[in-house]
Amino acid sequence: MKILEVLRENGRISVSALAERVGISRANAYTRFEALRADGVIKRFTAEIDHVRTGLGITALIFVTVRQQMWRQFRAELARMPEVEYCAITTGQHDAMIQVRVADVAEVHTMVTDRLANIPAVKATETVFILDEVLRRPYVLPSDRDARSNRPARRTPQEAQGDVPLGKMRFVGAAEGRAALRKDD
Amino acid sequence: MKILEVLRENGRISVSALAERVGISRANAYTRFEALRADGVIKRFTAEIDHVRTGLGITALIFVTVRQQMWRQFRAELARMPEVEYCAITTGQHDAMIQVRVADVAEVHTMVTDRLANIPAVKATETVFILDEVLRRPYVLPSDRDARSNRPARRTPQEAQGDVPLGKMRFVGAAEGRAALRKDD
DNA sequence: GTTGAAATTAGTACGAA
């Protein structure tokens, strides 16, 4: 976990320096580093870039309602859209959320009306723009929880019982008629 | 741009190997690599991990409606929540979307009712679960567009005019009474 | 899991095209 904490901040650190920061020997660091990669805990190493500097300063979220039994087609079309950075299947009013990075707002319009709407699998879309990305962590680790300053290490659901019964919260369930929507549907 | 393409797939590649793949000299690769970092085009290098393997297999999106003129407080509270991986300010029905990674669904409930609801800046929330992350690219580049197989390199908004006037699409505007919501409000 | 020493590679500093 310590290794992952270091690599989150600096993915290009040498294994030797990593060993030092974690407090283990170099050979041990090599073994563990390799194990993390081989086990698939670490999937890959990448850079984080400034999208404005590369000319893709507009970010939008498109919430998509997918026609039943057309998920395979939807996935296939997704792979052909280079402007899509992220796509997740969600519960709630919509079926999927995709995040796109483009050069200008007109391209979002083109993307939605021209490309997405042409996919038979897409029943409806809803688009919002991202005005600011307030926080972006490469990833979250279980150890982050304990590192927090003023809060108990871990609260069980029991402990939280009857804590703050706030009526303004709303959990959105899965849309009806959508049972199997994972890879193998 | 070629350098960014290589680093997206392999953020730990040596500058020598990078030079070879991009087709420039070793010395030149060092210069350009350093320039990209110094200019802030490359913000940092990180790893990509398997959240299930680290024990945080539940991912949720929480859409938050923020009380006016309390953005500063909202941001401050966000920084104190280690389970938040991403937060963006959006147009549309809600004001912000935050993505959290936790161990189980009960923790999402705790997070929303106990932590978020206690923040005065938070007026209301709406939570959806992520069932599957279909696609996750480290980042999108303008050059990806041209690399696509069967599609013209670039379509102007004019070209797309009157293409597919689909009535099912819906653009969601900014919520009323929300003018300044960037860092300096 | 550790340490040390060899082999390899990475990073730097130049002049020249």
Place this chain on the structure above:
DNA sequence: TTCGTACTAATTTCAAC
């Protein structure tokens, strides 16, 4: 700007413990 090369420092590998 880019390249080639020579030089120095660091990392990785591999061995024995």
